[in-house]
Amino acid sequence: MPAISFKNVSKTYRGGQVRALDGVSFDIAPGEFFGLLGPNGAGKTSLISILAGLAQASGGSVEVMGHDVVDDYAAARRALGIVPQELVFDPFFSVREALEIQSGYFGVKGNGAWITELLENLGLADKANANMRQLSGGMKRRVLVAQALVHRPPVIVLDEPTAGVDVELRQTLWAFIARLNREGHTVLLTTHYLEEAEALCGRIAMLKTGRVVALDRTSDLLAGRASTMLRFKTDATLPPAIAAQARITGRIVQVKAHDAAEVETILSTLRSANCPVEDLEIGRADLEDVFLEIMQGATQ
Amino acid sequence: MSAIALQGARTLFYKEVLRFWKVSFQTVAAPVLTAVLYLMIFGHVLEDHVKVYGTVGYTSFLVPGLVMMSVLQNSFANSSSSLIQSKITGNIVFLLVTPLSHWAWFVAYVGASVVRGLVVGSGVFLVTCWFAPISFAAPLWILVFAALGAGMLGALGLIAGLWAEKFDQLAAFQNFIIMPMTFLSGVFYSVHSLPGLWQGVSHLNPFFYMIDGFRHGFFGVSDASPWLSLAVVGTSFVLVAGIALELLRRGYKIRS
Numbered sequence: 001m002p003a004i005s006f007k008n009v010s011k012t013y014r015g016g017q018v019r020a021l022d023g024v025s026f027d028i029a030p031g032e033f034f035g036l037l038g039p040n041g042a043g044k045t046s047l048i049s050i051l052a053g054l055a056q057a058s059g060g061s062v063e064v065m066g067h068d069v070v071d072d073y074a075a076a077r078r079a080l081g082i083v084p085q086e087l088v089f090d091p092f093f094s095v096r097e098a099l100e101i102q103s104g105y106f107g108v109k110g111n112g113a114w115i116t117e118l119l120e121n122l123g124l125a126d127k128a129n130a131n132m133r134q135l136s137g138g139m140k141r142r143v144l145v146a147q148a149l150v151h152r153p154p155v156i157v158l159d160e161p162t163a164g165v166d167v168e169l170r171q172t173l174w175a176f177i178a179r180l181n182r183e184g185h186t187v188l189l190t191t192h193y194l195e196e197a198e199a200l201c202g203r204i205a206m207l208k209t210g211r212v213v214a215l216d217r218t219s220d221l222l223a224g225r226a227s228t229m230l231r232f233k234t235d236a237t238l239p240p241a242i243a244a245q246a247r248i249t250g251r252i253v254q255v256k257a258h259d260a261a262e263v264e265t266i267l268s269t270l271r272s273a274n275c276p277v278e279d280l281e282i283g284r285a286d287l288e289d290v291f292l293e294i295m296q297g298a299t300q
Numbered sequence: 301m302s303a304i305a306l307q308g309a310r311t312l313f314y315k316e317v318l319r320f321w322k323v324s325f326q327t328v329a330a331p332v333l334t335a336v337l338y339l340m341i342f343g344h345v346l347e348d349h350v351k352v353y354g355t356v357g358y359t360s361f362l363v364p365g366l367v368m369m370s371v372l373q374n375s376f377a378n379s380s381s382s383l384i385q386s387k388i389t390g391n392i393v394f395l396l397v398t399p400l401s402h403w404a405w406f407v408a409y410v411g412a413s414v415v416r417g418l419v420v421g422s423g424v425f426l427v428t429c430w431f432a433p434i435s436f437a438a439p440l441w442i443l444v445f446a447a448l449g450a451g452m453l454g455a456l457g458l459i460a461g462l463w464a465e466k467f468d469q470l471a472a473f474q475n476f477i478i479m480p481m482t483f484l485s486g487v488f489y490s491v492h493s494l495p496g497l498w499q500g501v502s503h504l505n506p507f508f509y510m511i512d513g514f515r516h517g518f519f520g521v522s523d524a525s526p527w528l529s530l531a532v533v534g535t536s537f538v539l540v541a542g543i544a545l546e547l548l549r550r551g552y553k554i555r556s
Binding site (some may be wrong): 013055082089091093097104105147230265 | 306310315386389391393395397398399401555556
């Protein structure tokens with residue numbers, strides 16, 4: 001039985017004029033660390049919303065641990081812990097009160113020891129009695145994670161959990177989530193930080209305009225696409241032939257090369273154009289390169 | 301309802317009570333003060349000029365009316381303001397992802413509204429009862445109409461909170477529907493003192509029956525039979541509760 005199962009899920013808005021999801025189907029096995037990637041507007045949030053019961057699918061079905069999210073919503077939601085994308089909080093309560101209340105909604109009481117463990121593992125122990133309004137953005141994000149985990153769900157959904165948070169929280173959060181994953185929890189992650197997805201996710205699905213355009217093991221995605229990237233810095237204007245295929249971030253230029261001959265061709269083109277480069281390196285393509293290649297391919 | 305579901309509903313009820321209790325200066329003390337000011341002003345001006353039901357002094361008549369008005373307005377305010385705040389700040393997501401059924405939402409929100417209405421109503425009564433002699437002719441009617449009225453306004457607050465997308469819309473609901481229906485229900489006067497047409501119009505207002513039935517519990521006399529009032533208020537409550545439950549079941553304006 002899959003931990004999460006999407007079967008031909010579609011979602012339309014405004015009477016069918018806007019199609020956010022178009023026949024999305026895939027399963028996530030128990031214990032997987034799964035990444036759901038896609039550009040803005042790809043349908044990630046719509047899919048997560050349907051999974052969480054925040055939205056209803058226009059077609060298809062979704063199951064969590066074998067429970068349909070509509071017909072058997074109570075069991076499905078008890079198996080899910082959702083970390084929402086928006087930084088929301090209830091200003092009336094302290095951190096511990098918020099966690100106790102969230103726990104109670106799921107029918108769980110007397111789990112003070114687990115709440116204390118969550119607070120300690122997420123670096124919130126000294127903020128337990130602070131009002132939510134007094135916390136920084138990063139601290140509020142930690143509380144959102146704790147609220148999602150407070151009823152010990154077997155499936156955890158993290159919807160861009162590290163958007164706009166500092167390095168310390170990222171490390172604390174990923175260490176804790178990785179531990180939960182090792183202990184058997186299934187994790188579904190959506191993120192725009194592709195290096196995080198590459199490092200953490202065993203399998204990845206990529207969405208574009210509501211359709212799955214890639215679904216594979218992370219290692220296979222990396223191996224099956226452009227294997228070599230040429231990276232360098234330059235202040236000069238690139239020759240048009242290079243500029244057309246390069247990814248440029250400030251002074252950093254990255255150009256795809258499939259083999260050594262192609263690397264040599266690129267370098268000779270740069271030399272001929274008198275384009276000085278520094279910090280030149282040749283490396284394997286990372287997930288960002290694969291992501292862009294797949295998204296461009298899906299456009300064509 | 302299973303034990304787990306019951307615990308969930310109980311937690312939401314507790315959270316809603318805690319929410320208003322944490323700001324009780326605003327949610328309890330302020331409406332008590334407002335009611336006392338009404339009593340002092342209207343009572344002072346009209347005490348020597350108006351007798352109701354032949355023997356009841358105006359200030360005595362006013363006390364139950366003000367108590368019930370406070371019960372109704374605060375019950376409505378509790379559920380409606382809590383929902384709209386959660387919707388606008390986005391923290392309603394904490395509830396939407398839980399296994400709580402629409403029944404659990406209804407029982408918890410309306411239950412907490414009833415508690416706030418009764419707490420404020422008791423506060424108003426405890427402060428105002430010193431201003432005039434008060435009797436308790438039929439205490440059971442007092443409890444029945446206070447609870448039913450608070451429940452109906454709590455459910456109406458749920459509907460308004462679900463419907464409104466801005467504080468402005470909620471204020472319009474409160475100012476253009478709840479306030480007029482409350483003020484024109486006989487809080488400050490007996491409908492028998494009105495011209496025939498307006499007596500008839502008043503009898504179409506379910507709030508009139510809530511206040512009239514509630515007042516019957518104090519004086520043993522009222523403009524309408526308490527049984528008729530019970531029938532009207534009970535039917536209204538069932539109707540409003542049914543609408544609120546259906547909106548919650550559909551996830552009206554809270555699930556897309």
